[in-house]
Amino acid sequence: MSVQQTSEMVGVDGVRKVYGEGPHALEALRSVSFSVETGQFVSILGPSGCGKSTLLNMVAGLDHPSAGTVRIQNDPVVVPRREIGIVFQDAVLLPWKTALENVLFPIRIMKLPLADYESRARELLEAVGLAAFMEHRPGQLSGGMRQRVAICRGLVHDPEVLLMDEPFSALDTITRDQMNVMLMQIWERFKRTALFVTHSIREAAYLSDRVIVMGRRPSQIVCDEIIRFPRPRPLSMMDSAEFNGLCAKLRAKIDEAHGFDSDDLH
Numbered sequence: 001m002s003v004q005q006t007s008e009m010v011g012v013d014g015v016r017k018v019y020g021e022g023p024h025a026l027e028a029l030r031s032v033s034f035s036v037e038t039g040q041f042v043s044i045l046g047p048s049g050c051g052k053s054t055l056l057n058m059v060a061g062l063d064h065p066s067a068g069t070v071r072i073q074n075d076p077v078v079v080p081r082r083e084i085g086i087v088f089q090d091a092v093l094l095p096w097k098t099a100l101e102n103v104l105f106p107i108r109i110m111k112l113p114l115a116d117y118e119s120r121a122r123e124l125l126e127a128v129g130l131a132a133f134m135e136h137r138p139g140q141l142s143g144g145m146r147q148r149v150a151i152c153r154g155l156v157h158d159p160e161v162l163l164m165d166e167p168f169s170a171l172d173t174i175t176r177d178q179m180n181v182m183l184m185q186i187w188e189r190f191k192r193t194a195l196f197v198t199h200s201i202r203e204a205a206y207l208s209d210r211v212i213v214m215g216r217r218p219s220q221i222v223c224d225e226i227i228r229f230p231r232p233r234p235l236s237m238m239d240s241a242e243f244n245g246l247c248a249k250l251r252a253k254i255d256e257a258h259g260f261d262s263d264d265l266h
Contacts, residue, residue, distance in 0.1 A: 008074070009161060009193040010036035010059060015068035016218075017054055027218035028054050032068070034212060034221060041187055041194040043204035045250065046214035047258060052197040055214075056165050059195060060086055072161060082110065085159035085192075089166045091146040093138040099125060099145075100134040103152045110157065117156055124152035127186050144175040148182065155190060162187075164196045168203070180206055181235055188232060201247050201254075202238060211250060215257035223253040 017029040028051045036042045044052045057063040058070050061080040070077045072084065093102045103121040107114055125134050128148040138146055147167055154162055168176045180203055187194060187207075198204050204211045205227060213223035227246070229237060237243055 007038045008035045009038045009040075009072065010195065011069075011071040011074065012055070012059070013069045013071070015055070015058065015065045015070060017051070017058070017063075018066040029065075030218035030220055032219070032221060034224065036193055036195060036210075038193055039191050040209045041196065041207060042210045042212060043196045043198055043208040044212050044214060045198060045201065045204045046219070046254065047199055050214040050217060050258075051219035052199075052214055053165050056163055056195060056197050059161075060084055060163050082157065083160040085154035085157065085162045087147075087150050087154040087162065087164040087167045089169055091138070091143075091150040093146055093149060095138050098135045098137055099130060099141065099149045102138070102149055103156050106153060106157055112157070120158070121152065121156050124155055124186075125149070127189060128152060128182055142175075143171055144179055147171070147179060151183065151186065155186075155192065159192065161193045161195065164194065166197055166199065169199070176200075176203070177235060183207065184231075184233060201250050205243065205246050205250065206233060206235075206238060213250060213253045213257065216259070222257040223250070225250065225253075 012032055012034050015029055015032045016027070019026045019028060032055065044055060046052055054063065058065055059077065061077045061084070064078070072081060094105065097105065100121055103125060104114055104117060107117045122134065125131060128151065130145060130148055133141060133145060138149075141149070150167065168179045171179060184207060196204070196207060208227050211223070211225045211227060212221055213225070214220070215222040229243070
């Protein structure tokens with residue numbers, strides 16, 4: 001069953017984003033509105049250049065809308081906030097610090113007492129299968145391991161909302177599937193509201209309670225699809241006729257909105 005909708009955590013109301021001014025102005029987003037309920041996992045899906053990351057950055061407080069509002073728990077987002085955790089496409093780990101030290105780095109930045117968060121950092125690393133690698137540095141870890149560390153870093157301060165910007169796009173297909181399973185398991189364990197940007201149809205359908213499909217620039221929402229597959233979801237679910245039918249439906253929405261063959265979206 002999908003996570004029960006109880007209250008709004010994230011609200012996006014009439015958001016528009018324009019870069020530049022005059023004849024060279026570029027309108028990236030136009031009149032985008034949606035909400036994310038507490039505990040939901042929502043994916044924002046679309047090909048490169050449709051404004052997915054721009055939208056996520058505005059929810060994170062790293063960018064600002066030209067019009068409209070973004071809210072967390074009904075408060076407007078104008079700067080980065082402690083109740084938001086972020087995982088970027090690149091793990092961006094400090095090479096001279098261990099995995100454990102990298103996870104705890106946001107705690108240092110926030111000037112919070114490390115002793116209060118070290119046990120949580122260790123718990124998170126254990127939850128993603130890195131119990132034996134806590135003292136390893138990034139150069140000693142695989143790409144998938146580094147992204148696991150980045151996810152733990154995004155969760156270490158116990159944020160209400162976890163934002164993820166195509167965190168697995170640079171990984172090979174097998175590792176990406178493994179990371180999707182791991183992410184689902186850790187999300188089901190810690191139950192944080194999640195907003196996940198991806199260009200992978202199958203990834204979005206597998207992970208999410210809802211999939212929001214973005215249209216061509218200036219981008220608007222062209223589809224907001226509820227995913228009704230029960231949890232927990234085995235990876236073998238991707239072989240089912242129902243799952244592939246859902247992926248075909250999402251692909252058709254992308255084709256219709258962007259006017260191209262989306263076979264490169266998987």
